Amino acid sequence: MASPAPCGMLPAMSTVRAAPVPPVAPSDPPLGLPRSAGAAQPAVPGLIEARPNNQPVSALRDLRKNVEINVGKACNNRCVFCIDGLPKAEDRAYMPWPQMRAELDRWAAEGYRSVGFLGGEPTTYPQIGEAVAHARAIGFSRVAIATNATKLRLTHFTDRLLDAGLTRVTVSMHGHTAELEDKLTRVPGNFHKKCEALRYLVARRRADPTVLPDGLSVNIVLNGWNHAHLPQMLKFFYETIGVDDLRANYIRPEGYAEGDASLTPRYAEVVPNLIKAIVLAERHFKKVFTFGGFPMCVLPAPLRRDPELLSRTMGEYRDLSTACSVRSDGGDRVAPGKTFVDGSWVQHVKSSAVFFDEGEQRARFNWQDRKRFDLKGHPEACGACELFGVCEGVWKGYLDIWGAGGFQPVRLADTALAQR
Numbered sequence: 542m543a544s545p546a547p548c549g550m551l552p553a554m555s556t557v558r559a560a561p562v563p564p565v566a567p568s569d570p571p572l573g574l575p576r577s578a579g580a581a582q583p584a585v586p587g588l589i590e591a592r593p594n595n596q597p598v599s600a601l602r603d604l605r606k607n608v609e610i611n612v613g614k615a616c617n618n619r620c621v622f623c624i625d626g627l628p629k630a631e632d633r634a635y636m637p638w639p640q641m642r643a644e645l646d647r648w649a650a651e652g653y654r655s656v657g658f659l660g661g662e663p664t665t666y667p668q669i670g671e672a673v674a675h676a677r678a679i680g681f682s683r684v685a686i687a688t689n690a691t692k693l694r695l696t697h698f699t700d701r702l703l704d705a706g707l708t709r710v711t712v713s714m715h716g717h718t719a720e721l722e723d724k725l726t727r728v729p730g731n732f733h734k735k736c737e738a739l740r741y742l743v744a745r746r747r748a749d750p751t752v753l754p755d756g757l758s759v760n761i762v763l764n765g766w767n768h769a770h771l772p773q774m775l776k777f778f779y780e781t782i783g784v785d786d787l788r789a790n791y792i793r794p795e796g797y798a799e800g801d802a803s804l805t806p807r808y809a810e811v812v813p814n815l816i817k818a819i820v821l822a823e824r825h826f827k828k829v830f831t832f833g834g835f836p837m838c839v840l841p842a843p844l845r846r847d848p849e850l851l852s853r854t855m856g857e858y859r860d861l862s863t864a865c866s867v868r869s870d871g872g873d874r875v876a877p878g879k880t881f882v883d884g885s886w887v888q889h890v891k892s893s894a895v896f897f898d899e900g901e902q903r904a905r906f907n908w909q910d911r912k913r914f915d916l917k918g919h920p921e922a923c924g925a926c927e928l929f930g931v932c933e934g935v936w937k938g939y940l941d942i943w944g945a946g947g948f949q950p951v952r953l954a955d956t957a958l959a960q961r
């Protein structure tokens with residue numbers, strides 16, 4: 542089962558003006574859409590409660606309450622699309638161990654039983670082994686890392702994490718050749734290191750099916766340099782490497798990729814390759830393949846209308862409802878109840894997605910609402926779309942590059958959401 546998209550930086554302000562869309566607040570009614578699993582979350586002190594219906598209903602979703610903790614933004618790769626870009630020194634600093642312990646204790650006490658460690662690169666966090674072990678000791682049954690896997694080629698290090706109780710690994714890898722992967726991650730020799738790591742994890746799981754009970758998946762950031770190779774990537778990861786769970790997320794054009802049209806293809810260019818991949822995964826490889834970050838209106842009608850195929854392949858149906866905890870100085874935060882007035886894509890929309898803890902210098906928020914209210918925007922067509930209440934919208938960085946064209950209002954009856 543695929544992990545949610547990693548939590549990201551606080552919002553980058555957009556400069557492109559969108560036509561106003563109807564005001565929406567987290568408590569607005571859901572346009573008659575069914576209630577989601579994420580709606581059941583109680584209020585957590587210091588965390589904005591998830592908006593009801595902020596995810597599509599799905600029997601495939603793991604219902605454990607999930608939190609993703611950012612350990613610091615230091616990284617041993619330099620991906621061309623990294624949303625962190627060049628982080629400030631204080632953002633690169635690792636979370637002090639006492640704070641990490643307290644953070645884990647806090648979420649466990651709130652009933653969270655799934656935790657993911659993010660960076661930067663979580664395997665470079667000096668206390669990652671201790672963090673995994675502590676999470677298991679206090680009751681987290683699902684403990685995951687989202688990693689570039691470069692360090693996991695060191696088998697003694699990987700064994701230590703597995704012995705500490707790690708239950709899931711999501712490997713970020715974006716190319717099926719050394720040329721492509723090393724160019725995207727800007728680390729010569731990285732492809733071979735990552736392949737070594739993946740092969741070791743696959744071998745450990747084959748030798749002992751209790752290893753990583755919550756799965757091993759590869760997460761691909763779909764971008765302008767790799768989307769045409771998606772079918773070949775499926776063949777490489779399923780057959781050559783041996784993983785059986787792939788997730789392809791549309792690029793979020795922030796950080797290094799902000800304003801970069803060559804890395805940010807139009808949805809219309811990517812969707813034909815996405816459909817090829819879905820057909821291959823379903824009919825030929827018969828393995829798990831999911832995608833994320835594509836609004837419904839850019840998907841072909843036969844996929845949009847098919848409840849089984851859509852819920853099997855659209856990652857948002859599987860993503861856990863996720864709280865995030867990220868270091869922040871609060872400087873670029875949108876305070877709850879405040880409204881952007883500078884013509885950004887969230888004009889007229891009250892942002893209530895972030896709670897900022899000044900004492901701890903951390904921001905906490907629900908990831909699905911964060912995307913909806915801060916990181917994505919709704920172009921003009923959304924005002925007439927019957928999915929407006931549930932659709933997260935489009936990354937603001939995409940709208941800044943390509944504008945608001947290419948999005949069409951959708952009728953609820955013309956989607957799988959109405960066919961329940």
Ligand code: SF4
Pocket residue numbers: 836837838839919920922923924926927928929932933934935948949950951
């Ligand atoms: S709300 Fe907007 S982006 Fe979402 S499906 Fe409708 S038209 Fe597309």
